[in-house]
Amino acid sequence: MNNFNELSIKNQLCFALYACSREINKLYTPILDEINLTYTQYISMLVLWEKDDIAVKDMGDILFLDSGTLTPVIKSLEKKGLVKRNRSTIDERIVNVTLTKEGLELKEKAKDVPAKVYCSVGLDKEDGLELYRLCYKVLDSIKK
Amino acid sequence: MNNFNELSIKNQLCFALYACSREINKLYTPILDEINLTYTQYISMLVLWEKDDIAVKDMGDILFLDSGTLTPVIKSLEKKGLVKRNRSTIDERIVNVTLTKEGLELKEKAKDVPAKVYCSVGLDKEDGLELYRLCYKVLDSIKK
């Protein structure tokens, strides 16, 4: 296994990442069920808990998602009463998303989610940090 | 950034993996367009190029996908004339997938795909191997 430059599925670095990402996603499902969120809804809330009142575009830049994906997710969060969408009066192209009281309160319930997931992931801190570093190296390289 | 156990999107190891996987997937799109395959179709063909005449179940175990995902993918490959589906006579629950002549011939056209993608990924060999190792460490840990 000296390089990935072969048509063997086991040798495919990109496939390993893809499978890994999907398997981790499945770990979230039962944990996020408890707070009635999907993974995409959850990461959208993470952004909002960190920066309330943010444009859809800016959420998309952080999450690497476009409005085609985000618009329906934000609408679903709005339907749950967790966020509100407000078109900017300064620039009417922009829709800003803000947390409701319920949305803010959910943060408390969500605070144990990362720990629960990492328990199942089975990496020690050193490997976790290394994996994180390599993922962002790829992301930065692609973004250029 | 000493741990990932916080509700900050930038600190989320799992998010990094998820974003990384999706961004790499986008790199494949224009490259696989040239041989008229989607990513899911491509990894299915990778399995078949390595082991022709394989049950849907066994493809699924390799790709971490269930029949709900694989059945339509295999049918789309069949429609393109790349594979055939044959129900086993020994055990009629099983559907075996085999390559057609066209499916086998496509392998030659696909052989440069990995190299083209890795050029864009921007990792040297050492980092690539490390990322691969960590992904499979997670996958093995989840699979138990």
Next chain:
DNA sequence: CTTAATTAAATTGAATACAATTGAATTGTA
């Protein structure tokens, strides 16, 4: 042998992703 349990594939329904397009608003420029 007969029935219960298991297995494999397919189906259904919900939620993503993403490319491409649309429409409205804003910005840049001659």
Next chain:
DNA sequence: TACAATTCAATTGTATTCAATTTAATTAAG
């Protein structure tokens, strides 16, 4: 100022992905 180019969100259409269920076949247990 006019008008072309750009930007942002939404929409549309296609392809996944997965949980849950269904159907048919096989295996196991009594």
